[in-house]
Amino acid sequence: MSERKIKVLIAKPGLDGHDRGAKVVATALKEAGMEVIYTGRFKKPDEIVSLALKEKVDLIGLSILSGTHMHWCREVMKKLREAGADIPVILGGIVLDDEIPVLKEELGIAEVFPPGSKLQDIVKRVEELAKR
Amino acid sequence: MFDGKFLEELKKRQEEWMETRVKKALSKAPERKKEFKTFSGIPVKPFYTPNDIKDLDYFSDIAFPGEYPYTSGIYPLMYRSRLYTMRQYTGWGTAEETNKRWKYLLAHGETGLSAAFDLPTQLGYDPDHPLAKGEVGKVGCSISNISEYELLYQDISMDKISVHLQVNATAPFIVAMHIAEADRRGVPRDRIWGACQNEILKEFVARGTFIYPVEHSMRLACDLMEFCVKQMPRWQPITVCQYHIQEAGADFVTAMGLSFANAISYVEAMLKRGLPIDSFAFNISVWNCVCAPEFFEVICGLRAARRLWARIMKDKFGARDPRSCMMRIFVGSGGLHLTRAEPLNNIIRITLSSLAAALAGVQAQNMQCYDEAFAIPTEESMRIALRTMQIVAYESGVTDVIDPLGGSYFVESLTNEIEKKLREIIQAVEDEGGAIEAIRKGWMQRLIAKQAYEQQKRIEEKDIIRVGENLFAVEREEKLESVFKVSPEVEEQVIERLEKFKASRDGKQVEETLAKLQKAAETGKNTMPYIIDAVKAKATLGEMCERLVQVFGRAEEMVVW
Structure with a gap:
């Protein structure tokens, strides 16, 4: 029996319109054999969380380039906790170095991919996190 | 430009050179790459000769600066009389903070302004709107009403220094605030100097700050353009954007081609309003392009674009005024x-x-x-960027001669090649039913997403090199001494001010002007005079935008990847 495909939700919370990274990562994960849903722009945290639950995804990827990642990550993680869901969340975008430990340790973001990250590294990490 | 006999002799000798010297060199050591091509995939030969531009006609293809088709430049003296304007995209936090940074840059020799607005301002939400939470002042300054605009422009001339308002979906409202502030100061409308982006089509394909469905968005963009070309001759009411399409993933040439297709749609929409081409063409022939990543492709691409736009305006749209054919270019170096x-x-x-x-x-x-x-950016990184432009302009000597690379066999050949490619892309969009139709179908979006992915693969396969990142990379922690952070108090501060502002106004008057605006939108009148009235009556950006949402609805994103 073949293994179930990893299912990933790529989401853009907030008002940021820059979707190049989200689409490129979504395509790379799809090419790596995963099932990928991309939400499009302007999604609210509760919309993201309820879609993730409805679709039973193994991982959520957030893409934010407007400097609002701390706010939106906090909100998404809060909604996940409220829903009692344990879905790993990764973040891609323009993040400061000193924010990365805060995002990981305090907010519980599983991994952060700043500009210059390689697709192969993202794919690998998503596979690890999704199978956990 | 060359004698036939000479070209034949040249061809013969070049073949000999290939057969003997080149072959011998290749047998000793191969070339560095299997194929040499530009960033946009145009093949590049090892060497160019007059045979590569044998059909070029000096007068009709290059011409003197300031003469059609403007390949070498749109003005007769170019930088010998006036250097390029240096305007840094600037804004964050409150209006006062942005005003202060503008003054700092002007004090360091900046010659124009470029305004960055935060996302709530670009999407028509006041700072107290639930969707604005966390976004206020982050990527630009927060401007929700005329009192904020006054603070933004404090002690800055509206007719002696030009500004570029980088705003699209809400351009009609922000430009209305600009006009209202000029009116208050007594600056005549025909003296107001500057430009706005107002380029809504590329928001649908690339950047994402759209509010209304595309046909209504086009109508508002054209209302603004029509109003400005009639009342504000020193205002460029649109900036066609190659820039964001490239940043969203398209290569330089594809992005330019798509921006031309969009530009053609704007021209057609204005003609449909019954405006003669020469009454508006000059004011709207303004582009924002990326001048990266490749040196020669940028230079040739911009020369080709200038020439092609001149030809389209003359041949397709029948422009008679030479100024209608002059494409003016504002570049950014891009972030990608x-x-x-x-x-x-x-x-x-x-x-x-x-x-x-x-x-x-x-x-x-x-x-x-x-x-x-x-x-x-920090104050320092911004200053260095400004100094970079100044050093190129004042120290390198390149600004003393017009089109100094013109006439190079390679430059002219690549210019021709890019013009040909641009025509192909424009044709491909026309085959899809024109830009608006191609956007509705997601055709442009799909093309851009596909190229974005291909580019990322090329970077990872080292086909596109980034020194220090994918070549000669050394593991190390990247640290900057100082990085800019927006103060977290901004949101609270502007919301408090907004509450005070709302308390200070005559609610009846606000409602009256908003109702008139809504009526104008419903009945197809030009909305601009009504927006200006509403701004003066102290309606907020969010209130005006919402009124028009009631008429036009909100656009749904077509998610294509």
Whole structure:
């Protein structure tokens, strides 16, 4: 029996319109054999969380380039906790170095991919996190 | 330009050279790459000769500066009389903070302004709207009403220094605030100097700040354009954007081709309103382009674009006024090719971009800052970007001669090649039913997403090189001494001010002007005079936008990837 495909939700919370990274990562994960849903722009945290639950995804990827990642990550993680869901969340975008430990340790973001990250590294990490 | 006999002799000798010297050299050592091509995939030969431009006609294909088709430049003296305008995309936090940074840059020799607005302002939400939470003042300054605009412009002339308002979906409202502030100061409308982006089509394909469905968005963009060309001759009411399409993933040439298709749609929409081509063409023939990542492709691409636009205006649209054919170019160096690895190296990349733009004869430059991959710029990184443009302009000598690379066999050949490609892309969009139809179908979006992915693969396969990132990379922690952070109090501060502002106004008057605006939108009148009235009556950005949402509805994103 073949293994179930990893299912990933790529989401853009907030008002940021820059979707190049989200689409490129979504395509790379799809090419790596995963099932990928991309939400499009302007999604609210509760919309993201309820879609993730409805679709039973193994991982959520957030893409934010407007400097609002701390706010939106906090909100998404809060909604996940409220829903009692344990879905790993990764973040891609323009993040400061000193924010990365805060995002990981305090907010519980599983991994952060700043500009210059390689697709192969993202794919690998998503596979690890999704199978956990 | 060359004698037939000479070309034959040249061809013969070149073949000999290939057969003997080149072959011998190749047998000793192969070339560095299997194939040499530009960033946009145009093959590049090892060497160019007059045979590569044998059909070029000096007078009709290059021409003197200031003469049709403007390949070498749109003005007869170009930078010998006036250097390119240096305007840095600037804004964050409150209006006062942005005003202060503007003054800082002007004090350091900046010659124009470029305004960055935060996302709530760009999407028509007041700072107290639930969707604005966390976004206020982050990527630009927060402007929700006329009192904020007064603070933004405090002690800055509206007719002696030009501004570029980088705003699209809400351009009619922000420009209305600009006009209202000029009216208050007594600056005549025909003296107001500047431009706005107002380029809504590329928001649908690339950047994402759209509000209303595309046909209604076009109508508002045209209301603004029509109003400005009639009342504000020194205002460029649209800036066609190659820039964001490239930043969203398209290569340089594809992005330029798509921007031309969009531009053609704007021209057609204005003609449909019954405006004669020569009454508006000059004011709307303004482009925002990326002058990166490749030196020669940028230079030739901008020369080709200038020539093709002149030809389209004359041949397709029948423009008679030479000014209608003059494409003016405002460049930015773009952020995509700047690395987070060893960020100071970005200063060198930006220098090359500024130099390419100067050699291409652009009208204005905005250089990104070396800390682009970390945050919005610090005062220092912004100053260095400004100094970069100044050093190229004042120290390198390249601004003393017009189109100094014109006539190079390679430059002219690549210019021709790019013009040909641009025509193909424009035709492909026309085959899809024109730009608006191609956007509705998601055709443009799909093409851009596909190229974005291909580019990322090319970077990872080292087909596109980024020194320090994918070549000669060394493991190290990237640290910048100082990185800019927006103060978290901004949101609270502007919300408090907004409450005070709302308390200070005559609610009846606000409602009356909003009702009139809604009526104008419903009945097809030009909305601009009504927006200006509403601004003066102290209606907020969010209130005006919402009124029009009631008429037009909100656009749904077509998610294509």
